Amino acid sequence: xxxxxxxxxxxxxxxxxxxxxxxxxxxxxxxxxxxxxxxxxxxxxxxxxxxxxxxxxxxxxxxxxxxxxxxxxxxxxxxxxxxxxxxxxxxxxxxxxxxxxxxxxxxxxxxxxxxxxxxxxxxxxxxxxxxxxxxxxxxxxxxxxxxxxxxxxxxxxxxxxxxxxxxxxxxxxxxxxxxxxxxxxxxxxxxxxxxxxxxxxxxxxxxxxxxxxxxxxxxxxxxxxxxxxxxxxxxxxxxxxxxxxxxxxxxxxxxxxxxxxxxxxxxxxxxxxxxxxxxxxxxxxxxxxxxxxxxxxxxxxxxxxxxxxxxxxxxxxxxxxxxxxxxxxxx
Amino acid sequence: xxxxxxxxxxxxxxxxxxxxxxxxxxxxxxxxxxxxxxxxxxxxxxxxxxxxxxxxxxxxxxxxxxxxxxxxxxxxxxxxxxxxxxxxxxxxxxxxxxxxxxxxxxxxxxxxxxxxxxxxxxxxxxxxxxxxxxxxxxxxxxxxxxxxxxxxxxxxxxxxxxxxxxxxxxxxxxxxxxxxxxxxxxxxxxxxxxxxxxxxxxxxxxxxxxxxxxxxxxxxxxxxxxxxxxxxxxxxxxxxxxxxxxxxxxxxxxxxxxxxxxxxxxxxxxxxxxxxxxxxxxxxxxxxxxxxxxxxxxxxxxxxxxxxxxxxxxxx
Numbered sequence: 001x002x003x004x005x006x007x008x009x010x011x012x013x014x015x016x017x018x019x020x021x022x023x024x025x026x027x028x029x030x031x032x033x034x035x036x037x038x039x040x041x042x043x044x045x046x047x048x049x050x051x052x053x054x055x056x057x058x059x060x061x062x063x064x065x066x067x068x069x070x071x072x073x074x075x076x077x078x079x080x081x082x083x084x085x086x087x088x089x090x091x092x093x094x095x096x097x098x099x100x101x102x103x104x105x106x107x108x109x110x111x112x113x114x115x116x117x118x119x120x121x122x123x124x125x126x127x128x129x130x131x132x133x134x135x136x137x138x139x140x141x142x143x144x145x146x147x148x149x150x151x152x153x154x155x156x157x158x159x160x161x162x163x164x165x166x167x168x169x170x171x172x173x174x175x176x177x178x179x180x181x182x183x184x185x186x187x188x189x190x191x192x193x194x195x196x197x198x199x200x201x202x203x204x205x206x207x208x209x210x211x212x213x214x215x216x217x218x219x220x221x222x223x224x225x226x227x228x229x230x231x232x233x234x235x236x237x238x239x240x241x242x243x244x245x246x247x248x249x250x251x252x253x254x255x256x257x258x259x260x261x262x263x264x265x266x267x268x269x270x271x272x273x274x275x276x277x278x279x280x281x282x283x284x285x286x287x288x289x290x291x292x293x294x295x296x297x298x299x300x301x302x303x304x305x306x307x308x309x310x311x312x313x314x315x316x317x318x319x320x321x322x323x324x325x326x327x328x329x330x331x
Numbered sequence: 332x333x334x335x336x337x338x339x340x341x342x343x344x345x346x347x348x349x350x351x352x353x354x355x356x357x358x359x360x361x362x363x364x365x366x367x368x369x370x371x372x373x374x375x376x377x378x379x380x381x382x383x384x385x386x387x388x389x390x391x392x393x394x395x396x397x398x399x400x401x402x403x404x405x406x407x408x409x410x411x412x413x414x415x416x417x418x419x420x421x422x423x424x425x426x427x428x429x430x431x432x433x434x435x436x437x438x439x440x441x442x443x444x445x446x447x448x449x450x451x452x453x454x455x456x457x458x459x460x461x462x463x464x465x466x467x468x469x470x471x472x473x474x475x476x477x478x479x480x481x482x483x484x485x486x487x488x489x490x491x492x493x494x495x496x497x498x499x500x501x502x503x504x505x506x507x508x509x510x511x512x513x514x515x516x517x518x519x520x521x522x523x524x525x526x527x528x529x530x531x532x533x534x535x536x537x538x539x540x541x542x543x544x545x546x547x548x549x550x551x552x553x554x555x556x557x558x559x560x561x562x563x564x565x566x567x568x569x570x571x572x573x574x575x576x577x578x579x580x581x582x583x584x585x586x587x588x589x590x591x592x593x594x595x596x597x598x599x600x601x602x603x604x605x606x607x608x609x610x611x612x613x614x615x616x617x618x619x620x621x622x623x624x625x626x627x628x629x630x631x632x633x634x635x636x637x638x639x640x641x642x643x644x645x646x647x
Binding site: 222223224226227228229230231232233234236237241244245248318319320321 | 384385412413414415416417418421422424426429430431432433434435436443444447448476478493
């Protein structure tokens with residue numbers, strides 16, 4: 001068990017190093033010069049002042065240094081917990097910009113992924129049990145999985161937002177309000193949250209249901225299920241075993257999904273102009289904001305790694321086969 | 332009389348028609364008898380084993396009855412069979428290696444199974460441990476997962492598990508086929524011992540391996556193409572078989588103490604007929620050296636000596 005954890009930890013550290021390096025590299029490979037863009041946005045009147053401004057900003061962001069120096073500085077400040085200053089929202093520190101967006105993304109993605117996982121598994125299991133359900137749940141699930149989620153999002157905005165007028169069509173909260181911890185504000189946030197949540201929930205629901213249905217049917221045809229049936233064990237017991245064993249691959253699937261939580265719903269956030277991380281990443285790309293992009297992607301990387309690590313641990317608990325496999329073949 | 336099977340016929344439904352895997356089989360098994368069923372692949376021996384405990388979806392009961400301890404079994408009714416299963420008829424399946432839920436500890440799985448059958452685990456636990464020790468396993472295996480056991484250990488656990496409620500009839504389908512020779516012997520011995528101690532009253536062992544039957548069976552039933560060819564005591568079948576098919580089957584086995592350096596073992600030329608639309612009369616006649624015009628008629632399964640039945644015009 002200890003060697004297993006040590007090996008896993010090494011793997012995660014290596015992945016982290018590579019991912020953080022790519023994080024730094026990829027924004028710099030984008031076309032466009034962030035400082036030029038910033039200055040042109042500022043609409044400078046005197047052409048002669050542009051030179052000193054460029055120099056000032058490049059020095060401020062450390063972009064005038066040799067590339068290797070920039071890379072080392074990046075690691076240095078990262079280890080001090082400093083993500084730099086946003087170019088797009090100059091002079092806000094990247095941490096502040098990201099921390100403001102993270103609750104929205106987490107609040108949107110976590111319930112959507114977890115609830116669709118729970119409900120989808122339950123629906124799939126029910127479909128595997130009854131022919132009539134199978135004939136309705138399965139086609140509906142295929143339809144849902146095949147639906148692009150931004151398209152469903154647009155449909156929902158149009159149907160329930162524009163036409164019916166039940167839900168707001170954009171934003172994380174009403175633009176006329178200030179974020180406070182009042183009941184009215186929380187209700188307003190929930191009101192804005194519902195449609196993006198629903199679009200994500202519905203689209204992932206189908207995939208989970210199909211997966212679980214197939215897994216359960218497979219388990220019900222396995223040898224142990226056949227043997228229990230031959231010994232006249234009640235269907236309830238056989239189904240319980242099949243459900244539990246079918247759940248194992250679904251847990252892996254959940255791990256992969258959870259990893260996408262943070263960067264996830266980029267398109268959904270764009271459709272709903274929802275102030276989460278995905279929206280932030282889009283803005284960072286459009287403004288060649290190296291530091292914001294690095295910071296946001298770092299969150300994604302850490303999210304994926306933490307989610308995977310948690311699932312690794314969960315798996316050891318729920319599936320005895322991984323345990324013996326890791327201790328070496330003594331079976 | 333423990334088990335009586337009367338004119339049992341079971342077909343497999345396929346898209347091309349019914350495969351007559353079991354076509355009018357009649358035999359009896361006495362109390363305490365271990366009967367081996369032998370024959371080549373597709374002769375219906377596994378179908379016979381399954382028909383006695385659980386028909387698969389694509390299997391269809393066509394006619395015939397199965398009577399256990401004087402009680403007729405509702406073999407065509409899956410639900411009605413449930414109370415008989417495990418308590419009265421039990422099974423060691425062909426796939427004993429994977430017969431246990433891989434994610435449950437063995438003890439817990441047994442607890443859940445017997446509880447579901449209305450038996451308190453605490454009541455059977457001492458007996459369970461005693462029997463595990465009897466087959467050379469420590470009770471500690473109850474706290475392990477199936478993957479932590481070797482193939483032979485799993486086979487023995489399944490033997491104990493299958494007979495825990497003292498069934499009248501135990502069906503063993505290829506119980507030794509997946510094991511090495513040493514484990515084969517251990518399992519065969521354990522099976523005989525379980526019968527001797529009356530954990531099971533009688534046993535049907537289905538196998539393609541006649542030499543295994545010789546070690547443990549009291550009687551051997553030879554099947555060919557869905558019908559019975561010969562039934563007699565194990566020694567009679569091995570030493571003085573009557574049916575030409577049995578003779579050739581036994582003749583194909585190597586003998587202990589003889590060298591086969593440059594001699595080939597003789598096999599049986601030809602293939603069994605398709606059971607989709609089997610020919611009338613004796614089904615072995617195309618491969619039979621003793622075939623004669625009368626073989627166009629189906630030979631009856633007749634008793635030629637006490638406890639020795641044969642279906643062949645030439646020898647009966």
